Amino acid sequence: MKLPALVRAGFVAVILHPLRSAASVACIIAVLTPYAGGLAVSRGLLTQARGAIEGGADLHVAGRRFGRPAPVPLAALETLRALPGGRSVTPRIVGEAALGIDRVPVVVVGLPATQLGVTSSVNGRLYRDGASHEVVIGAELARRLHLDVGSRIPPFYSNEDGEFVSTVVGIFGTDLPVWQAHLMFCSLETAAIIFSQKDLVTDFLIDCEPGYTLALSEQIARLPTLAASDNHGPVAPVVTARDDLHAALPRNLRHYEGIFQIHFLLAFAVGIPLLMVTSGFGLSERRREAALLKATGWMTDEVLLLSFVESLVIATLGASISVILAWIWLVPFQGAGLAGIFLPGVETDPALVLPFELTPVPLLLTSVIALAIVTIGSIYSTWRAATTSPALALR
Amino acid sequence: MTETPHFATRSVTRTFSSRRGDVHALTDVTVIVPRGEFLVLTGPSGCGKTTLLALLSALDRPTAGDVLHRGEDLGRAPEGVRALVRRRIGLVFQHSHMIRGLPLWENVTYPLVPRGVDERERRAIAESLLERVQMKDCVLALPRELSAGELRRAAVARALVGEPEALFADEPTSNLDAESAEAVISVLRDTHARGATVIAATHDPALATLATARIELSGGTRADAESPR
Numbered sequence: 001m002k003l004p005a006l007v008r009a010g011f012v013a014v015i016l017h018p019l020r021s022a023a024s025v026a027c028i029i030a031v032l033t034p035y036a037g038g039l040a041v042s043r044g045l046l047t048q049a050r051g052a053i054e055g056g057a058d059l060h061v062a063g064r065r066f067g068r069p070a071p072v073p074l075a076a077l078e079t080l081r082a083l084p085g086g087r088s089v090t091p092r093i094v095g096e097a098a099l100g101i102d103r104v105p106v107v108v109v110g111l112p113a114t115q116l117g118v119t120s121s122v123n124g125r126l127y128r129d130g131a132s133h134e135v136v137i138g139a140e141l142a143r144r145l146h147l148d149v150g151s152r153i154p155p156f157y158s159n160e161d162g163e164f165v166s167t168v169v170g171i172f173g174t175d176l177p178v179w180q181a182h183l184m185f186c187s188l189e190t191a192a193i194i195f196s197q198k199d200l201v202t203d204f205l206i207d208c209e210p211g212y213t214l215a216l217s218e219q220i221a222r223l224p225t226l227a228a229s230d231n232h233g234p235v236a237p238v239v240t241a242r243d244d245l246h247a248a249l250p251r252n253l254r255h256y257e258g259i260f261q262i263h264f265l266l267a268f269a270v271g272i273p274l275l276m277v278t279s280g281f282g283l284s285e286r287r288r289e290a291a292l293l294k295a296t297g298w299m300t301d302e303v304l305l306l307s308f309v310e311s312l313v314i315a316t317l318g319a320s321i322s323v324i325l326a327w328i329w330l331v332p333f334q335g336a337g338l339a340g341i342f343l344p345g346v347e348t349d350p351a352l353v354l355p356f357e358l359t360p361v362p363l364l365l366t367s368v369i370a371l372a373i374v375t376i377g378s379i380y381s382t383w384r385a386a387t388t389s390p391a392l393a394l395r
Numbered sequence: 396m397t398e399t400p401h402f403a404t405r406s407v408t409r410t411f412s413s414r415r416g417d418v419h420a421l422t423d424v425t426v427i428v429p430r431g432e433f434l435v436l437t438g439p440s441g442c443g444k445t446t447l448l449a450l451l452s453a454l455d456r457p458t459a460g461d462v463l464h465r466g467e468d469l470g471r472a473p474e475g476v477r478a479l480v481r482r483r484i485g486l487v488f489q490h491s492h493m494i495r496g497l498p499l500w501e502n503v504t505y506p507l508v509p510r511g512v513d514e515r516e517r518r519a520i521a522e523s524l525l526e527r528v529q530m531k532d533c534v535l536a537l538p539r540e541l542s543a544g545e546l547r548r549a550a551v552a553r554a555l556v557g558e559p560e561a562l563f564a565d566e567p568t569s570n571l572d573a574e575s576a577e578a579v580i581s582v583l584r585d586t587h588a589r590g591a592t593v594i595a596a597t598h599d600p601a602l603a604t605l606a607t608a609r610i611e612l613s614g615g616t617r618a619d620a621e622s623p624r
Contacts, residue, residue, distance in 0.1 A: 002509060002511035004513075005508045005509070005511055005512065006508060006509060008508075008514070009508050012496075012497070012501075016495070017496075288492070292494065293505070293506075294481070295454055295486055296481065296505065296506035296553070297478060297479075297481045297482030297506050297509070298508075298509050299478045299509065300474055300475075389455055389456075390455075391449040391454040391455035392455075394492060
């Protein structure tokens with residue numbers, strides 16, 4: 001019976017000191033809202049990336065010379081197709097280019113349109129195969145370069161085949177994964193011209209028959225060369241399975257999450273002293289109240305428990321409001337200012353649906369951190385109030 | 396066989412440090428208060444009455460000497476033991492000391508919170524106690540809505556919560572109108588009549604007439620001839 005009565009008194013104490021409570025809640029909100037939002041984006045990106053890997057090929061086969069990545073002759077397609085256990089083999093070219101006077105970096109992906117796998121969310125149409133010089137671009141890229149369906153892109157590369165004007169025939173919808181926001185898709189042939197790498201590709205995507213992934217992977221890895229040696233000698237195979245991609249994925253995200261955590265640590269370091277100041281609001285009044293409680297028979301630990309419940313209520317209130325504000329930040333405001341931390345190049349108002357997950361773990365973490373901030377921030381004032389001699393405090 | 400006194404001090408001294416040097420609030424004071432006594436402490440302002448009340452009621456610790464409750468040394472007792480003693484006594488402070496945001500019934504019964512008394516029972520107890528000080532209509536009032544006299548009577552009601560075995564009152568009738576003062580005196584009289592020990596510091600002759608014993612302090616020492624009582 002004692003605990004519920006003390007808990008109720010703790011709730012009442014929050015209302016008894018409105019200025020202190022409001023200042024403490026505001027302090028928590030200032031620190032935790034960006035944290036909850038950032039954590040949710042990080043988790044959302046991870047889930048979306050995992051989904052992209054799951055929807056991708058079973059094996060990625062690239063080439064290596066002198067232990068370094070090297071283009072693979074397109075002729076390797078037949079070698080790979082001849083191996084048992086493979087269902088389909090798709091050649092792909094992936095490379096970087098720069099567009100516009102601002103030299104906006106884009107990732108050019110060349111592969112057959114039928115392998116793109118996305119048609120419903122494209123505004124316009126997909127490119128035609130062959131040297132069509134037609135491209136489909138991501139929504140964020142279109143926004144940054146002010147491109148629309150039908151826009152012409154002036155030559156952004158120059159090679160021995162000359163210069164070509166590209167045509168935007170489609171733009172990905174904003175609901176597609178963020179990975180496609182900065183991409184430019186085109187046919188394999190167009191990509192080969194852009195990078196002037198005729199009959200070469202960067203890698204092959206292989207879908208395997210069920211249960212053959214490992215066997216095929218090992219078989220490819222044992223090949224002395226992916227295609228007949230050219231003037232530069234053999235190209236050794238590099239096989240990456242879906243599991244390898246899953247394992248490598250968090251590493252990159254953790255890098256950004258780490259940067260974010262450092263930012264947050266700084267905010268946390270500022271938040272605690274701030275809360276120490278706000279918890280001092282009305283300190284003399286609180287000391288008098290604590291002294292009164294002790295004078296009327298309250299034990300020191302009961303006064304401390306009362307303060308702890310008060311901190312818990314403030315922390316829960318602050319954390320809850322922070323999560324709601326984080327949601328508002330991420331949904332109506334598209335994570336303005338927050339997305340760029342995790343997605344370099346994405347500006348403050350990204351033209352894409354920012355993936356986020358306000359799952360129980362970040363929410364719980366937010367609440368625990370809020371409690372830690374309030375408890376650490378108010379521990380000194382609470383302890384002083386609870387341990388001061390009642391006779392002195394009531395003078 | 397001599398009965399153990401309810402409260403007592405033995406050569407008690409209390410010194411406070413201040414910027415102007417040490418202030419000797421009490422020096423070598425010995426007091427014995429038997430159970431059921433109505434002791435009145437008198438003397439000019441600053442003579443140590445409040446300090447002596449604070450020591451006897453376990454609000455403060457002595458610089459030297461002993462403070463005894465039923466023969467147990469309170470001065471050196473752990474804080475938990477002293478809190479338990481305070482739980483068995485009622486205190487009326489010189490200032491009413493109410494918690495501003497709480498309605499009167501909560502203020503009066505707040506000492507019962509850590510004793511696990513539920514809200515409904517506390518409300519009933521508060522109504523009964525406030526009726527004893529003629530303030531039943533003010534159950535829901537906030538402290539800021541009450542006069543000084545009403546606040547003092549409410550403080551008396553709070554001191555009576557939990558049927559204390561002793562009541563300590565510091566200037567309980569000072570700055571009160573005649574009606575409020577009479578109400579307070581009446582409650583103290585009733586409490587004493589029920590067998591509780593009452594120790595009051597006062598300048599009020601009307602209150603002093605209730606005393607079964609009187610101690611006069613001056614300059615932090617006993618100024619009366621009777622010693623040790």
